[in-house]
Amino acid sequence: MNADAIADRAQGAWGALAEIDSFIERTHDERLADYLEFLRIPSIGTLHAHDADTQRAAGFLVERLRNMGFDNVEASPTGGHPIVYADWLHAEGAPTVLVYTHYDVQPVDPLDLWDRPPFDPVVENGRVYARGAADDKSHGHLHLWAARAWLETQGRLPVNLRIVFEGEEESGSEHFDAWILANRHRLTADLAMISDTGFFEGNHPAITVGLRGLVYMQIDVTGSRLDLHSGSFGGNVQNPANALATIISKLKNEDGTITVPGFYDEVRDLTDQERSEFERLSLDESSFIKDHGLYEIWGDPEFSVLQRRGAQPTLDVNGIWGGFSGEGSKTIIPAHAHAKVSCRIVPDMDPDKTFERVSDYVASIAPEGVKVDVVLTNHGMWSRTPIDNPFVQTAADCLEEVFGERPFYLYEGGSVPAGATFSDKLGLPVLLLGFTQPDDQAHAPNESMRLDNYEGGLRTLVRYWDRLGAKAGQARE
Ligand SMILES: [Zn+2]
Secondary structure (H helix, E strand, C coil), rough: HHHHHHHHHHHEEEEEHHHHHHHHHCCCCHHHHHHHHHHCCCCECCCCCCHHHHHHHHHHHHHHHHHCCCEEEEECCCCCCEEEEEEEEECCCCCEEEEEECHHHHCCCCCCHHHCCCCCEEEECCCCEEECCCCCCCHHHHHHHHHHEEEHHHHCCCCEEEEECCCCCHHCCHHHHHHHHHHHCCCCCCCCEEEEEECCCCCEEEEEEEECEEEEEEEEECCCCCCCEEEHCCCCCCCCHHHHHHHHHEEEEECCEEECCCCCCCCCCCCCCHHHHHHHHCCCCCHHHHHCCCCCCCCCCCCCHHHHHHCCCEEEEEEEEEECCCCCCCCEECCCCEEEEEEEEECCHHHHHHHHHHHHHHHHCCCCCEEEEEEEEEEEEECCCCCHHHHHHHHHHHHHHHCCCCCCCEEEECHHHHHHHHHHHCCCCEEECCCCCCCCCCCCCCCEHHHHHHHHHHHHHHHHHHHHHHHHHHCCC
């Protein structure tokens, strides 16, 4: 390519973005009205009374994707709420991005804590207040409009897109993995982009590159068929509640490290780059303590709070029960006692191996005189995308261009089931790019979305598609 051609291309790309930006400006009111219309649909996926509404939200998306010229648009049946699928695959030679958001929302109770009705959106203080305004209808709507801005002004997208909008994210994604596996032939892509996360404290742009996985299990300790009289049997039998307490007390050291042999064997060391990214993030520990009503921060002294959250595994008792806990006294030796235990796992831990190690260890420390079973409830894989992955860096460039600062890279402590699915089942790099703010009160009363984050998000997405397409063009020449 000669210098003139390069200048032409730069001019051309600039021309397209200028047209798109002016489309974004000119359609502001129409877009906001369309967003509010989406938010008026009470698509509470987990409540059957709202099944028709949840269907309606899927229909809202289907209609718009069809109108703007996507192919294969459908509300695909899953056994639960449908997955809205659509694709646009005419950008020859350009990367294919699988875009994920969800159109179901959390229930709204307690309703009396809402200052405004949850499904009658109100624009105030530069925010839209409604259930789903942030989580996750903002992102679904942003993706619709980013694609529309390109298609309506340029008649094309610079990348190939496959859209997957789920309707059961807030109710446990029961049918998601099965649908993905059954449809994997039409989900080939170069990148999975999940838009269901947001910025860092203080509204700093951020890209989430790491998620922890989960291994969930239950420990059941049985000593007898029925509860026993503690006078007649006390001293002659093992007590299941005591035995369970003994087991639990041996799972961790006093400094919080986990005693299960081999538990940390596959934990990947952070790279220098990852370590310095953790150092860039500053967490105000005193407000962290205050905001969450903590007594104090406690954990493995070798790591910072954010490292412990994003890059270290955990083992926690989630619940424990057995015997008598009613009013007054009842002199029994409980027949059985139980605990639910979960581990958050990080690269390169294997969920099955982790479960095996914990259950083998529990068997080895189980006190005599009782039967101890450890049962796997469910597990999910972690995901981590290297910061220097070009898809990540290009997204960072676009965020910086629009929001004026280089984004942070976040390693979340939680799990996003779709992230694990795309990384583990489809083998795709996973990029979590979202634009909500930490104080948006997702899942809580008075949920809201900052409109400048929404508009900046739209400009970021249209630029991201442009850059990915242009890079592919350069690579071909
Ligand atoms: Zn969500």
